Amino acid sequence: MPDAVNLYYTHSRKTGQSNPFTVLLIHGAGSNHLVWPAGLRRLDSFPVIALDLPGHGRSPGNPEQSIEKYAGKVMRFLDEIGIYQVFLAGHSMGGAIGLQICKSFQERLVGLAMISSGATIAVPRRFIDLLSNPNDREDAINYLQPLLFSPKTSSTLKQQILASMQKTRPGILYSDWLACAAYDLRGDLKQIRRPVWIASGRDDQITPLAHTRQLMTQLRLSQHTIFEDAGHMLVLEKPQEVSTWLVRILNQIPRP
Numbered sequence: 001m002p003d004a005v006n007l008y009y010t011h012s013r014k015t016g017q018s019n020p021f022t023v024l025l026i027h028g029a030g031s032n033h034l035v036w037p038a039g040l041r042r043l044d045s046f047p048v049i050a051l052d053l054p055g056h057g058r059s060p061g062n063p064e065q066s067i068e069k070y071a072g073k074v075m076r077f078l079d080e081i082g083i084y085q086v087f088l089a090g091h092s093m094g095g096a097i098g099l100q101i102c103k104s105f106q107e108r109l110v111g112l113a114m115i116s117s118g119a120t121i122a123v124p125r126r127f128i129d130l131l132s133n134p135n136d137r138e139d140a141i142n143y144l145q146p147l148l149f150s151p152k153t154s155s156t157l158k159q160q161i162l163a164s165m166q167k168t169r170p171g172i173l174y175s176d177w178l179a180c181a182a183y184d185l186r187g188d189l190k191q192i193r194r195p196v197w198i199a200s201g202r203d204d205q206i207t208p209l210a211h212t213r214q215l216m217t218q219l220r221l222s223q224h225t226i227f228e229d230a231g232h233m234l235v236l237e238k239p240q241e242v243s244t245w246l247v248r249i250l251n252q253i254p255r256p
Contacts, residue, residue: 005054005061005073005076005077005080006059006060006061007051007052007053007054007059007073007077008033008051008052008057008058008059009033009049009050009051009052009077009081010033010041010049010050011047011048011049012041012042012043012047012048012049012050013047013048014044014045014047020255021046021085021086021087021110021253021255022046022047022048022049022083022086022087023043023046023047023048023049023086023087023088023089023246023250024048024049024050024051024074024078024086024087024088024089025040025041025048025049025050025051025089025090025094026051026053026074026088026089026090026091026094026095026097026098027050027051027052027053027056027090027091027093027094028090028091028092028093028094028095028116028176029092029093029173029176029177029179029180030056030165030168030172030173030176030177031056031057031091031164031168032052032053032056032057032058033050033051033052033057034057035091035235035236036050036091036235037235037236037239037243039239039240039243040089040235040239040242040243040246043243043246043247043250044247045247045250045251046087046247046250049081049083049086051074051077053070053073053074054070054073055169055172055175056172062175063171063172063175063176064175064179065175065178065179065182066179066182067093067096067097067100067179067180067182067183068100068104069179070093070097070100070179071097071100071101071104071105074097074101075101075105075108078108084108085107085108085109085110086108086109086110087109087110087111087112087113087250087253088101088102088109088111088112088113089112089113089115089246090112090113090114090115090117091115091116091117091234091235092115092116092117092121092180092206092207092232093117093121093176093179093180094115094117095112095113095114095115095116095117095118096117096118096121096179096180096183096185098112098113098114098117099112099114099117099119099185099192100183100185102192102194102196103185103188103191103192106191106192106193106194109194110194110195110253110254111194111195111196111197111249111250111253112194112195112196112197113196113197113199113246113249114196114197114198114199114212114215115199115234115235115242116199116200116201116204116206116207116232116233116234116235117198117207118207118211118212118214118215119184119185119186119188119189119211119214119215119218120183120184120185120186120211121180121181121183121206121207122205122206122207122208122211123177123180123181123206124143124144124147126143127140127143127144127177128174128177128178128181130143131170131173131174131177132174134170134171137166137170137173138166140173141162141165141166145158145162146205147205147206147231147232148161148205148206148231148232148233149203149231149232149233149237150201150202150203150229150230150231150237151203152203152229152230153229153230153231153233153237157233157236157237161233161236186214186218189215189218189219190218190220192219192220193220193221194221195221195222195223195249195252195253196215196219196221196222196223197222197223197224197225197245197246197249198212198215198216198222198223198224198225199224199225199227199234199242199245200212200224200225200226200227200234201226201227201230201231201232201233201234201237201238202226202227202228202229202230203229203230203231204230204231204232204234205231205232206232207232209226212224223249225245227241227242
């Protein structure tokens with residue numbers, strides 16, 4: 001038996017809920033479960049689990065440098081807590097992990113939400129080079145900043161997100177973004193036979209609309225929602241709108 005994953009997670013379930021599947025939230029690179037606003041972590045109609053990936057937030061262990069390895073850890077986590085099927089919602093790298101799970105463990109998902117994510121993630125080589133030296137972390141974050149947000153994003157929210165990134169250990173950022181840079185499932189999309197909701201900020205430069213449109217042309221069962229005045233940090237830039245749409249999508253999923 002492999003060692004236990006022991007991931008930290010929150011579990012929200014309203015009294016009297018009888019929905020047959022749980023929503024699993026997976027955060028993006030260098031982040032943790034708190035990237036999901038409270039309204040998404042506590043849906044009225046569905047039980048929700050929001051986890052911290054290995055080495056992130058309150059979870060012990062080390063980060064991975066492979067989307068496939070992260071996917072394997074998530075599946076072991078679900079086995080450990082005794083949940084077989086979930087609806088998985090992932091932001092950025094979390095969406096990549098979700099797509100990998102949908103490819104490799106399709107029977108375990110009832111559906112997938114890819115928020116600010118795609119079959120590839122456009123990680124600038126210069127950003128990776130800066131992250132490789134812990135002394136250059138601030139320069140790396142400054143380099144990434146204009147790619148993360150819409151011009152309409154408030155300066156207060158930008159400062160909050162960047163301050164959180166500054167607190168993340170350099171090794172976590174480097175490992176996660178290396179995993180994103182190496183990730184490419186474009187050749188596997190026709191294998192996906194689960195409903196997929198694709199949520200994009202119109203101003204996203206990390207997963208631009210050209211990437212998400214490719215998902216639409218290849219995935220058999222997909223819907224695409226574009227959010228105006230939002231960038232890569234869509235889940236924080238438009239939390240209420242994303243939450244409303246996610247519930248709408250969840251209510252379309254056939255009960256297993």
